[in-house]
Amino acid sequence: xxxxxxxxxxxxxxxxxxxxxxxxxxxxxxxxxxxxxxxxxxxxxxxxxxxxxxxxxxxxxxxxxxxxxxxxxxxxxxxxxxxxxxxxxxxxxxxxxxxxxxxxxxxxxxxxxxxxxxxxxxxxxxxxxxxxxxxxxxxxxxxxxxxxxxxxxxxxxxxxxxxxxxxxxxxxxxxxxxxxxxxxxxxxxxxxxxxxxxxxxxxxxxxxxxxxxxxxxxxxxxxxxxxxxxxxxxxxxxxxxxxxxxxxxxxxxxxxxxxxxxxxxxxxxxxxxxxxxxxxxxxxxxxxxxxxxxxxxxxxxxxxxxxxxxxxxxxxxxxxxxxxxxxxxxxxxxxxxxxxx
Numbered sequence: 001x002x003x004x005x006x007x008x009x010x011x012x013x014x015x016x017x018x019x020x021x022x023x024x025x026x027x028x029x030x031x032x033x034x035x036x037x038x039x040x041x042x043x044x045x046x047x048x049x050x051x052x053x054x055x056x057x058x059x060x061x062x063x064x065x066x067x068x069x070x071x072x073x074x075x076x077x078x079x080x081x082x083x084x085x086x087x088x089x090x091x092x093x094x095x096x097x098x099x100x101x102x103x104x105x106x107x108x109x110x111x112x113x114x115x116x117x118x119x120x121x122x123x124x125x126x127x128x129x130x131x132x133x134x135x136x137x138x139x140x141x142x143x144x145x146x147x148x149x150x151x152x153x154x155x156x157x158x159x160x161x162x163x164x165x166x167x168x169x170x171x172x173x174x175x176x177x178x179x180x181x182x183x184x185x186x187x188x189x190x191x192x193x194x195x196x197x198x199x200x201x202x203x204x205x206x207x208x209x210x211x212x213x214x215x216x217x218x219x220x221x222x223x224x225x226x227x228x229x230x231x232x233x234x235x236x237x238x239x240x241x242x243x244x245x246x247x248x249x250x251x252x253x254x255x256x257x258x259x260x261x262x263x264x265x266x267x268x269x270x271x272x273x274x275x276x277x278x279x280x281x282x283x284x285x286x287x288x289x290x291x292x293x294x295x296x297x298x299x300x301x302x303x304x305x306x307x308x309x310x311x312x313x314x315x316x317x318x319x320x321x322x323x324x325x326x327x328x329x330x331x332x333x334x335x336x337x338x339x340x341x
Contacts, residue, residue, distance in 0.1 A: 091112025164243035179253030
């Protein structure tokens with residue numbers, strides 16, 4: 001093909017010494033220039049910004065996720081807690097026959113399950129797909145850093161009788177990656193839906209958190225946001241049924257995923273003191289029993305003086321050259337007219 005192209009060029013151009021006019025260089029806006037790039041460089045640009053928003057490092061007793069300030073502190077489980085949680089795994093094994101098709105499908109990814117529930121239509125919501133991809137890069141990086149620090153044994157390390165029905169991943173059990181990613185996905189999609197329907201930027205994070213309370217979770221009417229988190233819980237719980245995670249892995253992975261997604265969202269909304277996010281602190285040894293959404297929202301402590309919620313934190317102020325806030329605004333329009341300016 002290249003030789004044919006060369007022959008065509010020679011045939012068509014005639015004599016030319018290479019002279020061209022000095023080009024005009026009109027500069028399109030940042031988002032337009034981003035969308036003109038090929039898939040890989042575009043994703044790399046977004047990942048660079050998303051990954052720069054967070055860090056995970058030791059805090060003296062456990063490990064913390066940081067933005068500008070500490071966002072979430074996790075203290076991993078003790079050996080005694082792991083042994084205690086094995087009883088929950090044994091009970092969960094009885095669900096394998098019913099759950100196996102889901103378990104197998106979710107080893108290859110979770111996006112299809114959210115797409116089935118929420119009609120993401122990523123083929124027509126191109127900005128949404130890019131935004132979720134950038135969020136996902138940030139989430140996976142933080143979860144793997146946390147796993148590296150914690151280095152918790154997998155269930156089959158404690159007993160060969162667990163007999164996982166899928167391959168056990170080659171990294172720390174705690175926190176669960178599937179829980180981290182599914183709860184981050186649920187948070188991001190919920191934010192897009194709420195914003196597209198007109199929820200103002202200043203109230204968006206609280207609008208999500210207000211759905212993560214025992215009263216909202218137990219309400220009889222189906223709610224779009226609650227349904228997202230029910231799906232996230234189911235995906236996470238399937239990993240315990242499969243035999244590769246303890247329930248506490250999912251509880252704290254879900255908390256980490258929520259925290260990263262809220263920090264990512266705060267950045268997209270402009271960051272700084274105008275967009276506070278909750279600060280959480282959780283000890284794995286305090287978690288008792290299995291992982292359910294009702295137990296998890298009660299542990300969050302939204303609107304209470306108990307639970308994991310401690311205070312408020314913040315992300316750095318977004319700069320006018322940041323691309324994720326521009327991408328966010330474009331993605332919101334794919335879900336509706338968005339909030340009134």
